[in-house]
Amino acid sequence: xxxxxxxxxxxxxxxxxxxxxxxxxxxxxxxxxxxxxxxxxxxxxxxxxxxxxxxxxxxxxxxxxxxxxxxxxxxxxxxxxxxxxxxxxxxxxxxxxxxxxxxxxxxxxxxxxxxxxxxxxxxxxxxxxxxxxxxxxxxxxxxxxxxxxxxxxxxxxxxxxxxxxxxxxxxxxxxxxxxxxxxxxxxxxxxxxxxxxxxxxxxxxxxxxxxxxxxxxxxxxxxxxxxxxxxxxxxxxxxxxxxxxxxxxxxxxxxxxxxxxxxxxxxxxxxxxxxxxxxxxxxxxxxxxxxxxxxxxxxxxxxxxxxxxxxxxxxxxxxxxxxxxxxxxxxxxxxxxxxxxxxxxxxxxxxxxxxxxxxxxxxxxxxxxxxxxxxxxxxxxxxxxxxxxxxxxxxxxxxxxxxxxxxxxxxxxxxxxxxxxxxxxxxx
Numbered sequence: 072x073x074x075x076x077x078x079x080x081x082x083x084x085x086x087x088x089x090x091x092x093x094x095x096x097x098x099x100x101x102x103x104x105x106x107x108x109x110x111x112x113x114x115x116x117x118x119x120x121x122x123x124x125x126x127x128x129x130x131x132x133x134x135x136x137x138x139x140x141x142x143x144x145x146x147x148x149x150x151x152x153x154x155x156x157x158x159x160x161x162x163x164x165x166x167x168x169x170x171x172x173x174x175x176x177x178x179x180x181x182x183x184x185x186x187x188x189x190x191x192x193x194x195x196x197x198x199x200x201x202x203x204x205x206x207x208x209x210x211x212x213x214x215x216x217x218x219x220x221x222x223x224x225x226x227x228x229x230x231x232x233x234x235x236x237x238x239x240x241x242x243x244x245x246x247x248x249x250x251x252x253x254x255x256x257x258x259x260x261x262x263x264x265x266x267x268x269x270x271x272x273x274x275x276x277x278x279x280x281x282x283x284x285x286x287x288x289x290x291x292x293x294x295x296x297x298x299x300x301x302x303x304x305x306x307x308x309x310x311x312x313x314x315x316x317x318x319x320x321x322x323x324x325x326x327x328x329x330x331x332x333x334x335x336x337x338x339x340x341x342x343x344x345x346x347x348x349x350x351x352x353x354x355x356x357x358x359x360x361x362x363x364x365x366x367x368x369x370x371x372x373x374x375x376x377x378x379x380x381x382x383x384x385x386x387x388x389x390x391x392x393x394x395x396x397x398x399x400x401x402x403x404x405x406x407x408x409x410x411x412x413x414x415x416x417x418x419x420x421x422x423x424x425x426x427x428x429x430x431x432x433x434x435x436x437x438x439x440x441x442x443x444x445x446x447x448x449x450x451x452x453x454x455x456x457x458x459x460x461x462x463x464x465x466x467x468x469x470x471x472x473x474x475x476x477x478x479x480x481x482x483x484x485x486x487x488x489x490x491x492x493x494x495x496x497x498x499x
Contacts, residue, residue, distance in 0.1 A: 077270040080239050081125050088122050088129075089232045089266060090224030095126075101219055108134050110168070112189055114208060115199040117221025118311065120265030123199040127170040136168040136195065143176035148184045155188045167194050174198035175207035182209035189215065223264020230259040232266050236273040237289070248277060250289040257291060261298035272298040312346075319393075320350045324358040328397040335393045339386050348374040351392050362402035362476035366395065402474035411470040421462045428460060453489045 073079075082088045085095060085105065094101040104110065110130055115123040131138035139154045154169060169189075171177070177185070186209070189196045196216065200207060204218055224232075233255045241248040258276070262269035275297045276289050315337055322330035338347045355370040373392035377385035415421050427445040446458045459466055473479040 075267075075271065076236055076239065076274040077120075077267040080236060080270070081128065083129075083132075085129060088125060089228040090264075091122055091126075091221055094219055094221070105130055105133060110134055110136075110195050112196045112212075112216040113198070114174070114204045114213070114216050114218045115197060115221055116201075116204050116218055117199075118201055118223055118265065120262075120267035120269075121221045121224055122266065123221055124170065124172065127168070127197045127199070130197065131168040131170075134168070136166050138168050138170060140170045140172065143171060143173035146171070146177075146181075148181055151181070151185055151188060155194065166192075169194050169196050171196065171198045173200060174204075175200045175202045179209055182212055186211050186215070224266050225264070226256070226259040229262055229264070229266055229269050230255050233258050233269050233273055236270045237277070240274065240277045241287075244277070244287065246282060246285050246287055248287045248289065250276075250294070251291045253291050254289050254294045257294045258298050261295075269298075312343075316346055316350055319347070320354050320358075323351075323354045323393060323396045324401065326397050326401065328394045331393045331397045332390055335389060336386070339382060339389070342382060344377060344382055344385055347389055348377060351389065351396065354396050355392075357406045358401050358403060359396060359399045360402045360405045360474075361479050361482075362400040362474055363478065366399055370396065400476045400478075402476050402479060404472055404474045404479060408471040411468075415465050415468060421465045423462050423464075425459045425462065425466075427458060455489050457490070 085102065088095060093099065096102065115126070117123060128138060130136075137157075139157075141150055141154075154167060157167065171185070174182070185196065188194050189212075196212075198204075198208070198212070198216070204213060237248050237250055237255070254276070258269050258272045262272065272294070276294050277287060279293055279297065280287055280289050315334060319331065319334035319338060322334055335347055351370055352367075352374060355366050359366050370392045373388040376388040380388075446456050448454050448456055450456075461468060473483040
C-alpha cells in the first residue's frame with residue numbers, strides 16, 4: 072500500500088519546509104538551535120499538517136540521532152520503557168530523539184514516567200500537541216522543555232507545496248500533469264493552512280482527472296469539488312473551536328459586521344449551528360443589552376427560525392441577526408451591574424432582607440420595630456415612592472450605571488425627574 076503523498080515528499084532540508092517563517096527563517100531562535108546541534112527538550116504546539124512531524128524528523132537527521140516515534144493515543148508506559156532500554160544498543164550511540172505526537176492524550180502518570188527518562192539527557196523529547204500545552208502537559212515536563220508555537224501555513228507557502236506535489240506525481244505517473252490556471256491557488260486557499268490536507272487534495276485531483284494524449288489535465292472545477300470544505304479547520308473540543316467562537320462574539324461586540332459574518336460563515340461551514348446561535352443570544356444580551364433591548368426578542372426569533380429551517384437555510388436569519396447585533400449601539404451596563412452584585416454576594420456582604428420586602432409573617436420578639444411597613448408603589452404619584460430595597464449590608468451600593476446610549480439616558484432622565492423630589496426614607 073502506497074503512503075500518502077504528504078509522506079512521500081517530506082522535505083529533506085530546512086529550506087524545503089513551507090511556512091513557519093517566525094521559527095525557521097535565518098536568524099530565528101529555533102533555526103539557530105537546530106543549526107547548533109544542541110537540541111533541548113521541546114514541545115511543538117499548533118494545528119495538524121503544519122510541519123511539526125517533518126521538522127522533528129529533520130532534527131533527528133541533522134544531529135545523527137536515532138528517531139523513535141510514539142503517538143499519545145496508542146502508546147503505553149511499556150513503549151516508553153522499551154525505547155529507554157534500546158539506549159544500550161547500537162541505536163543509542165548518539166542518543167535517541169523521541170517524537171511523541173499528541174502528548175495531551177498521555178495521562179499524568181505516563182507523563183511522569185516519561186519525565187524519568189528525559190532527566191539524564193540520553194533521550195531528547197520533542198512532543199507535539201494540537202492543544203494548549205499549558206493546560207494539557209504536565210508542569211514538570213514543561214519546566215524542562217521549550218514551547219514553540221506552529222501556525223497555519225499561509226496560502227502563498229502552501230501553493231509552493233501544491234506545485235511540488237503535482238511535479239512529484241508527474242514523475243510517478245510518467246506523464247505530464249497540467250493544472251488549469253488557478254488550480255494550485257484554489258487548493259492552497261481551501262486547506263485552512265494544513266499542508267497535508269492540501270497534498271491529499273492534489274493526489275485526489277490527479278486520480279480523478281482524465282489523461283488525454285498523454286497529458287493529465289487538472290480542471291479548476293475538479294480542484295474546487297475535491298477541496299470545497301477543507302478550508303474549515305474546526306475541532307469542537309479544541310482551542311480552534313473556542314478561538315473561532317471568541318472571534319465571532321468579539322467582532323459583533325466590536326461593531327464589525329464584515330468580521331461577524333466571516334466568523335459566522337466559518338462556524339456554519341462546520342455545521343455548528345448551536346454554537347453560532349448561543350453566541351448570538353449571549354452577545355445580544357451582554358453587549359447590546361439596554362442600549363437596544365428590542366434586539367433580544369429579534370435575535371431570539373432569528374435563532375428560532377434557524378433551528379426551524381436548519382442548515383443551509385439557517386445562514387440567512389443568522390446573518391441578519393449577526394449584522395444587526397454588530398451595528399446596534401452597545402451597552403454592558405446590565406451585565407456589569409449583575410457582576411458587581413455577585414461580587415458583594417460572594418463576599419458575604421448581603422444576607423437577609425429589608426423587613427418591608429419579606430412575605431407577611433409575625434415579627435419575632437427581637438424585632439425592634441413591629442410590622443412590615445411595606446409601601447405599595449402604585450398608591451403613590453408616578454407609581455413610585457422611596458423605601459429601602461437592598462439589605463442593610465449593601466443598602467448604599469450602586470450596581471447599575473446607565474450607559475451613554477440614548478435609551479439608557481432616557482431612562483435616567485425619567486427616573487431623575489420622578490425621584491428628584493423623594494429623598495430615600497431611612498430604614499424603609
